[in-house]
Amino acid sequence: MTLSTRIIACLDVDNGRVVKGVNFTDLVDAGDPVEMAKLYDSEGIDELTFLDISASVSNRETTYDVVGRTADQVFIPLTVGGGVRSVDDVDRLLRAGADKVSINTAAIARPELISEISERFGNQVLVLSVDARRARTPSGFEVTTHGGRTSAGLDALSWIEDATSRGVGEILLNSMDADGTRAGYDIGMITRIREVSSLPLIASGGAGSLEDFAAAIEAGADALLAASVFHFGIHRIQDVKKYLSEHGYSVHTGSSL
Amino acid sequence: MTSDPQVAREAAGLVVPGVGAFSACMEGLKKVGAPAVIADRFRDNRPTLGICVGMQVLFADSDENGIHQGIGMWKTSVRKLQSPILPHMGWNTIEPSHNSILFDGVEGESFYFVHSYAARETHVGNATYALHGEKFLAAVENGPLSATQFHPEKSGRAGLALIKNWSKSL
Secondary structure, eight states: OOOOBBBEEEEETTEEEEEEETHHHHHHHOOOHHHHHHHHHHHHHHHEEEOHHHHSSHHHHHHHHHHHHHHHHOOOOOEEEEESSHHHHHHHHHHHHHHHEEHHHHHOOOOOHHHHHHHHHHHGGGEEEEEEOOOOTTTSEEEEEETTEEEEEHHHHHHHHHHHHOOOEEEEEEEETTTTTOOOOOHHHHHHOOOOHHSSSEEOOOOSHHHHHHHHHHHHHHHEEESSHHHTTTOHHHHHHHHHHHHTTBBBOOOEE | OOOOHHHHHSSSSSEEEEEOHHHHHHHHHHHHTTTHHHHHHHHOOOOOOEHHHHHHSSSSEEEEEEEEEEOOOOOEEEEEOOSSSSSSEEEOOOOOTTTTTTTTTTTTTTEEEESSEEEEEEESEEEEEEEEEEEEEEEEEEEEEEEESSGGGGSSSHHHHHHHHHHHHO
């Protein structure tokens, strides 16, 4: 009886369509989110994340519809993030069928939002998404906003400690330096955050080779998130799990049903 | 979905899901008279399935944010898990009880857990265990009253098979 390392696919959704850019700047259309969710489910993904990058409120309505249609057809955990600013936003996403909600910019702007959400729904629904990059801060990593373009003026490690004390249930650690490079997860950053956090830690940004996934587990990640390597078919989900399993890591190799 | 105690009392099967903190969940259940409904259904041999916090509230109490009383169908307690990483989040295997109805055909499968608190033992019913830092109750089957600490509705095909096993008992 061992908890498996989770493999998570992330779909960036804009106005109901999946997009994924390299370093968040040029976006490439990669399909319908509901169809992709079903495909990943059938291939054995452990969890799905939708990141809503829609700019307008009307596009967000489309997101609720996409979340609802996905939850009707895919019976694995679904996290939705992007543009979550209030307890009501969380309420709507959970009612639409999301299991967890990730927050980022709004929590930086107003950290009290974290406790407001966790007091109402429990910390297990709340994922703190941290877009971090290397910088001259006490931990060597700083928090950024706007897809890594702007410094939030926060040290990544102290922000995670602050948010943890306010009531988040999981950390999604996105390396802005590694994102889109396929050159490997930021192992130094994962190691540094693992030292101080006892929350489940999702490594994100930089997944390229199969060895990269194993290296992130060694550094202390509980879950491994990837987007483009899955969306563009560089690795199938089962290839990643087979590799990890053969190298002695506990993974959910899928139902035999 | 209902908050009408009469509908809940007479339904062929009742699912008690639970999200959020133990005390908030208990307050919500008390508001709609759910503790009496669950006790009545047990007495009348009508199937009830508790899920996650909906399992925890069936025990005597929990130490989540101070000690809070549960419905007390089972007399043991829910306590914080002793593990370096909490919440226990993700797919884990289980050690099913002998003669389990719920786990028939899915004994070797993994299920999706999200929780920091759990009961360790039960004096009644069949116990199914899981491990995260320590051994805890992943499920209890006590006549018409069953419960799972994990989320069968989020556990893919294995979870759907478990729900099917339960619904056969209705």
